[in-house]
Amino acid sequence: xxxxxxxxxxxxxxxxxxxxxxxxxxMLRFPDVYTRLHALTKADNLGMGLLVFGLSLQAPGWQLVLxxxxxxxxxxxxxxxxxxxxxxxxxxxxxxxxxxxxx
Amino acid sequence: MIVFDVVxxxxxxxxxxxxxxxxxxxxSVVLFVTMGVVVAVAWARLGAADLAMVEVAVxxxxxxxxxxxxxGHLEQRPGERGEGEDTSHL
Amino acid sequence: MRTRHIFEYGVxxxxxxxxxxxxxxxxxxxxxxxxxxxxxQGLLEQSGVSSVVTAVLLNFRAYDTMLEVVVLVVAFWGAxxxxxxxxxxxxxxxxxxxxxTVGGMLPVLWLLGIYLLWAGTSRPGGEFASGAVLGACGVxxxxxxxxxxxxxxxxxxxxxxxxxxxxxMVAGVAGxxxxxxxxEVWSYTAGEARGWILAIEVAGAATIAFVxxxxxxxxxxxxxxxxxxxxxx
Amino acid sequence: MIVVAALVLGxxxxxxxxxxxxxxxxxxxxxxxxxxSSGAATVLVLAAMLEDWSLIDVALVFASLAAVTxxxxxERTERASMPQ
Numbered sequence: 318x319x320x321x322x323x324x325x326x327x328x329x330x331x332x333x334x335x336x337x338x339x340x341x342x343x344m345l346r347f348p349d350v351y352t353r354l355h356a357l358t359k360a361d362n363l364g365m366g367l368l369v370f371g372l373s374l375q376a377p378g379w380q381l382v383l384x385x386x387x388x389x390x391x392x393x394x395x396x397x398x399x400x401x402x403x404x405x406x407x408x409x410x411x412x413x414x415x416x417x418x419x420x
Numbered sequence: 421m422i423v424f425d426v427v428x429x430x431x432x433x434x435x436x437x438x439x440x441x442x443x444x445x446x447x448s449v450v451l452f453v454t455m456g457v458v459v460a461v462a463w464a465r466l467g468a469a470d471l472a473m474v475e476v477a478v479x480x481x482x483x484x485x486x487x488x489x490x491x492g493h494l495e496q497r498p499g500e501r502g503e504g505e506d507t508s509h510l
Numbered sequence: 511m512r513t514r515h516i517f518e519y520g521v522x523x524x525x526x527x528x529x530x531x532x533x534x535x536x537x538x539x540x541x542x543x544x545x546x547x548x549x550x551q552g553l554l555e556q557s558g559v560s561s562v563v564t565a566v567l568l569n570f571r572a573y574d575t576m577l578e579v580v581v582l583v584v585a586f587w588g589a590x591x592x593x594x595x596x597x598x599x600x601x602x603x604x605x606x607x608x609x610x611t612v613g614g615m616l617p618v619l620w621l622l623g624i625y626l627l628w629a630g631t632s633r634p635g636g637e638f639a640s641g642a643v644l645g646a647c648g649v650x651x652x653x654x655x656x657x658x659x660x661x662x663x664x665x666x667x668x669x670x671x672x673x674x675x676x677x678x679m680v681a682g683v684a685g686x687x688x689x690x691x692x693x694e695v696w697s698y699t700a701g702e703a704r705g706w707i708l709a710i711e712v713a714g715a716a717t718i719a720f721v722x723x724x725x726x727x728x729x730x731x732x733x734x735x736x737x738x739x740x741x742x743x
Numbered sequence: 744m745i746v747v748a749a750l751v752l753g754x755x756x757x758x759x760x761x762x763x764x765x766x767x768x769x770x771x772x773x774x775x776x777x778x779x780s781s782g783a784a785t786v787l788v789l790a791a792m793l794e795d796w797s798l799i800d801v802a803l804v805f806a807s808l809a810a811v812t813x814x815x816x817x818e819r820t821e822r823a824s825m826p827q
Contacts, residue, residue: 470634
């Protein structure tokens, strides 16, 4: 039982880290600010969630699980605010979305 | 683990040199803030949780806001703003 | 132009040399014994707290910490005696999403700051972490165009700026007055270390938070309801 | 575990490239934001690796203050462009 839990935790965390990498690749490869933001924020939120889930399986106490969930919520709020603000700022500064280009 | 440490260290060097050698002040500020985050991670890696907390709150949070604020003041010099504010003692 | 480059290269060389020295030292004395650590661990019982860092900061080397707070206060005075910044009062961000989300997050951040203060006696945390988080709360409050509670009242401001240092000094004087035989001067009154440390932590966190906020606001106009008038604390 | 740490750290370095290349201020800010969230993730992974659970509090501070710089960035440019 312990072994299964451990394996599940590590598996979930690797998956979460892969989402982080996907977000970063998207941030490097996508053509304009808006698509980059999209890739980054979504992938980071999910990646963080999976990491938090994996860590919760290992954490020695419910207080830690509570804190981990709080971290996830904070990251999601911060991600949402930042994404919205940066996109609005880019739009106001006149950064045009890329149109019709291929990746 | 040694790979982790080396990557952390090299990132830190690149950020530190980058932050002081930029001509673009905004880029410099962003690099400095980022360096604050990496320094905090380094403290966490060394087991100094207290320092990591202070570093991330001051280095990445408040100093970043402070620098961006200063940058804003530098970009709009009092003379060009023309709000009739007293600048005689400058 | 020329001299500037020479200066830069000089600084770079000096930094490299220093870095090399540090690296050489680190490589040579690999198995350095944690000498001070053992002493602190041995004395931890007497310190009144169970966190090693807090014990060193606020008991064994408390004067160091006090002077750090003094440095912050002096920096604050320096900043506030310069040219006043324009008032933020009539400014509101045009973005309702920003105001609502950050506004909703702020109470949780306040709680986090207070939690760190409480955690400081047994875990990482303490006055600097707490003060920094609370200061960041204040900065966020100013950024979304709100007023930070109680900072408009000048008497309260004057008190908050110095309280972190004053409580330190009171603790020292109390220790000196109750000292027997003169060897205990500038140490805590016997058996009351924990109480004094908590008092210092609360006061220190308040001062640190306010100093950081004051540095960000850049002058009294950044905090006041109406711009201009009055004295800086 | 070490794989997780390596991957998260990899995305860390990717953010560095984005900050460096820009091209706009928004891109740089985005990079700083990624540093914030992947920094929190790195600290979490470190907490599990070193089994030092007090690092969770550090990650908490990381996550809670991630937005400060971005808000400051936007506020600054917005206020500068506003008619006084």
